Amino acid sequence: xxxxVQSPLSLVVHEGDTVTxxxxxxxxxxxxxxxxxxxxxxxxxLFMLTSSxxxxxxxxxxxxxxxxxxxxxxxxxxxxxGDSAVYLCAGFSGGGADGLTFGKGTHLIIQP
Amino acid sequence: xxxxxxNPRHLVRRRGQEARLRCSPMKGxxxxxxxxxxxxxxxxxxxxLQKENIIDESGMPKERFSAEFPKEGPSILRIxxxxxxxxxxxxxxxxxxxxxxxxSGTDTQYFGPGTRLTxx
Numbered sequence: 001x002x003x004x005v006q007s008p009l010s011l012v013v014h015e016g017d018t019v020t021x022x023x024x025x026x027x028x029x030x031x032x033x034x035x036x037x038x039x040x041x042x043x044x045x046l047f048m049l050t051s052s053x054x055x056x057x058x059x060x061x062x063x064x065x066x067x068x069x070x071x072x073x074x075x076x077x078x079x080x081x082g083d084s085a086v087y088l089c090a091g092f093s094g095g096g097a098d099g100l101t102f103g104k105g106t107h108l109i110i111q112p
Numbered sequence: 113x114x115x116x117x118x119n120p121r122h123l124v125r126r127r128g129q130e131a132r133l134r135c136s137p138m139k140g141x142x143x144x145x146x147x148x149x150x151x152x153x154x155x156x157x158x159x160x161l162q163k164e165n166i167i168d169e170s171g172m173p174k175e176r177f178s179a180e181f182p183k184e185g186p187s188i189l190r191i192x193x194x195x196x197x198x199x200x201x202x203x204x205x206x207x208x209x210x211x212x213x214x215x216s217g218t219d220t221q222y223f224g225p226g227t228r229l230t231x232x
Contacts, residue, residue, distance in 0.1 A: 045156070102223055 006103035023089035036088040116224035137206030
């Protein structure tokens, strides 16, 4: 059975801190790993990672994939209160509709 | 406690036909969300429903798409006169409470396995 495990489950930091969120996966016929930010309404797509070792950046957020060790990290630098959200990681096996396996998420709280 | 159920898992339609996708939320969940996953674009929000009400349909295409969540039975996502661009995986998620108050835990939404729609 495919499995995606995120850690920590929750994290409280102060504004300006840097955080690292972890995601390990066991996904059959793995194709890519996706990160989402879930606030009040629905998950917002952040990154899709397919190749190992290539960092993707978007502003203060960056992510990298290690396909040998089967994990990914999401970094957020100079955190702001608006970064408070649940961050979801999902492994995608491609092809069929049952290829998306989500982790339970990391609940990140940024205190002013 | 069974998880979110979606059917069919795979659906093939010809251009111009109608597609009906069903989602049964987890027991005790009265909030349903539909997402579409297009290649290389990640998961995109379409519509949020509560029993008998559409709460937020800001992500729904204006034409051909509709959704309902009747008092009894599953939620239905209906696509009329399908086109090739509708081919995608459609995911449903359910939650026991509205997300309007902010996530209160790490498992606020439970996703179904999805329906893969292929339009020929």
